[in-house]
Amino acid sequence: MAASRYPPKGEHPRAIENIDDILAVEGLDGVIAAPLDLPANMGFVGQPSHPQVQEAMEHVRRRILARGFPIVAFAVTPDRGRVAIAEGASMLFVGFDTMKGPHCRRVDCAS
Structure with missing residues (x-):
């Protein structure tokens, strides 16, 4: 299976919770943590700098790097x-x- 050309966006807290399973999907070449949609779906509309949002974004970044994705x-x-x-x-x-x-x-x- 060919790799995706555009990694899907993680826009919901469930995507963050399941990031390892998502990154394991054959053919994906990563995930983008959506810096505006994610905070809104976490209850922090317009607050991409909120500590919980930043923690979630960092978690995704670490998992992406661990899988060797860009x-x-x-x-x-x-x-x-x-x-x-x-x-x-x-x-x-x-x-x-x-x-x-x-x-x-x-x-x-x-x-």
Whole structure:
């Protein structure tokens, strides 16, 4: 089976609890801990820096590294990108789908 080209996002506390089982699925090449969806599903809407969220994100990062998968991080600022790379990220997402909404409306590409 070929590896996935886009690792699935861990957006729910159950995904964090079951991260080892998820990472063991044949064909996956990792998981991305979703830094905005995960806090919302943990009851910390808009609080990606909440200690419990950060603990969950670090747990996922450690498990991903233990399996030998690359770390993928979200970095919407240059500073966050530098931190993510220093923490071992080898791929960065530099935006979110919700960030393109206003631009698409301006150029009439929303549908």
